[in-house]
Amino acid sequence: MLRWSATTLAVLILGTAGAGYLYYQHLNGNIEKGERSSGDSKARKAEPNAAGQTPVNILLIGSDSRNSDENVALGGSRDNRGNPPLADVQMLIHLSADRKSAAVVSIPRDTRVDIPACEDPKTGDKFRATNRIINQSLARGGAGCTLATWQNLTGIYIDHWMTIDFAGVVSMADAIGGVEVCVNQNVWDRPLPGVSGGSGLKMKAGTRKVQGEQALQWLRTRHAWGSDPLRARAQHMYMNSMIRTLKDQNVFTDGGRLMGLAEAATDSLVVSEELGSVKELYDLAMQLKTVPTDRITMTTMPTVQDPQDINHLVPDEDDAEKMWAMLRDDVPFDDKGGSGSKAKPQAERTEQTQRTASADPSAPKDEIGVLVQNATRTTTLAPVSGRAGTIAQALVGKGYAQAAKDSAAAPSEAKTIVRYPSAELRGDAQEVAKSLGIPTSSVQRSTDVSGVTVVVGADWRTGTAYPKQSPPKAGDLPSTSDAINGSDTKQCMDVYKPYRR
Numbered sequence: 001m002l003r004w005s006a007t008t009l010a011v012l013i014l015g016t017a018g019a020g021y022l023y024y025q026h027l028n029g030n031i032e033k034g035e036r037s038s039g040d041s042k043a044r045k046a047e048p049n050a051a052g053q054t055p056v057n058i059l060l061i062g063s064d065s066r067n068s069d070e071n072v073a074l075g076g077s078r079d080n081r082g083n084p085p086l087a088d089v090q091m092l093i094h095l096s097a098d099r100k101s102a103a104v105v106s107i108p109r110d111t112r113v114d115i116p117a118c119e120d121p122k123t124g125d126k127f128r129a130t131n132r133i134i135n136q137s138l139a140r141g142g143a144g145c146t147l148a149t150w151q152n153l154t155g156i157y158i159d160h161w162m163t164i165d166f167a168g169v170v171s172m173a174d175a176i177g178g179v180e181v182c183v184n185q186n187v188w189d190r191p192l193p194g195v196s197g198g199s200g201l202k203m204k205a206g207t208r209k210v211q212g213e214q215a216l217q218w219l220r221t222r223h224a225w226g227s228d229p230l231r232a233r234a235q236h237m238y239m240n241s242m243i244r245t246l247k248d249q250n251v252f253t254d255g256g257r258l259m260g261l262a263e264a265a266t267d268s269l270v271v272s273e274e275l276g277s278v279k280e281l282y283d284l285a286m287q288l289k290t291v292p293t294d295r296i297t298m299t300t301m302p303t304v305q306d307p308q309d310i311n312h313l314v315p316d317e318d319d320a321e322k323m324w325a326m327l328r329d330d331v332p333f334d335d336k337g338g339s340g341s342k343a344k345p346q347a348e349r350t351e352q353t354q355r356t357a358s359a360d361p362s363a364p365k366d367e368i369g370v371l372v373q374n375a376t377r378t379t380t381l382a383p384v385s386g387r388a389g390t391i392a393q394a395l396v397g398k399g400y401a402q403a404a405k406d407s408a409a410a411p412s413e414a415k416t417i418v419r420y421p422s423a424e425l426r427g428d429a430q431e432v433a434k435s436l437g438i439p440t441s442s443v444q445r446s447t448d449v450s451g452v453t454v455v456v457g458a459d460w461r462t463g464t465a466y467p468k469q470s471p472p473k474a475g476d477l478p479s480t481s482d483a484i485n486g487s488d489t490k491q492c493m494d495v496y497k498p499y500r501r
Helices: 002-030 069-075 134-140 143-154 166-176 212-220 228-249 255-268 278-289 317-328 343-358 387-397 423-436
Strands: 032-034 056-063 087-095 102-106 112-115 130-133 160-164 179-183 206-210 269-272 296-300 303-306 309-315 370-374 403-405 417-420 443-445 452-456
Touching: 002 255, 056 143, 056 278, 087 134, 087 143, 087 278, 102 228, 102 317, 112 134, 112 143, 112 309, 130 134, 134 143, 143 160, 143 269, 143 317, 160 166, 166 212, 166 228, 166 255, 179 228, 206 212, 212 228, 228 296, 255 269, 255 278, 370 387, 387 403, 387 423, 387 452, 417 423, 423 443, 423 452
Parallel strands: 032 269, 056 160, 102 296, 370 403, 370 452, 417 443
Antiparallel strands: 056 087, 087 102, 112 130, 160 269, 179 206, 303 309, 417 452
């Protein structure tokens, strides 16, 4: 009997394991993958903190693709079938290095930015750098081009991207089982005289649960809220509610629910190739799961009206850069972490960098070749004329006899950087940075330069001494960021009057 029981148990275990393996392979087969970056970008990964941890940044892209009957039925615009998809929803999810907080930043789809040169990895088509609204980046080289656009705009290294289309949103919304949202007035988002389009969202005032196609309508609604930034707020409310719902249901202990979500997620998402397995997605979900809802902050990049087109937006340079600096330095968007684990690791990294610098001596100043580039142009401001020559002359005055300006136009850079091409020039680059007052953390190795190169960014538009930068503080978000905390259950959307019913 013991032998028989043992044999039966072994068969059951092996059979179950075999079925589990087959199902795992099935889920892996569901996942569609793409190249992480397909554009020209120089952003570099953040240094680890004292515990060896680094932040994780994920770009979530909502595509308006009409590449299937289902997407056409859900999204309308049948005449757009077959056109390259646009990235109408773009959110950067930042998971802190200590995994104790998370931040989400949306950029409205009609925001004009610099889109770098990109190559479509599927077709090989090449696209020149341009200055257009950000949702067009997806059509100029796929999600990898959108990622490169974000990296250049923010200076933040983005680890992964995920894209989802209309049908995928519906599938995921059904798998979740409904999410509560709120409107202060009855709403019907429909075409009006002189205003085409509309998501079709029809709801009565109050808190309601949406799922399936109605969830998609909520996420797509724009006219009924009055603007694209307000649409981002509605999307943030939905995401916060979805996270609270999943946590309350504790789906990670419910095998049936977890399988349903896994099936929907792997079938609905297209992900960057390094994220293209069930294990990688599961590990990422487990990391996100550890963040309490009151440490999640949803925001929108501060914008102002585009001076070139009243229907478009451009980044509000100072406020937007303040947010990007917080993410680059892994500073929490909320102030619930106290002094946090960030301050100490940052200080330790600075001290370590200084020790490394002292161990890598530089050549005599008059033997160091330095090229200075003017990258002070911003989306709203023209480059400051003569900056490269001014800084080059300042360097000559400090003993760098071989310093010279680069006459060629340089891409815009939000932050001043000193680049060097190879290890033996590291000490030279650090010495140049020190002479100008540029922090050592802004000295970067890059194969895009042939010698030590000072790239004067938009943060240094005047003077010959780099302006001192105040370190960002936890919770010190600009008021224009429209921040919503993940535990806030009282958020409710106002309906633009023409769409009240």
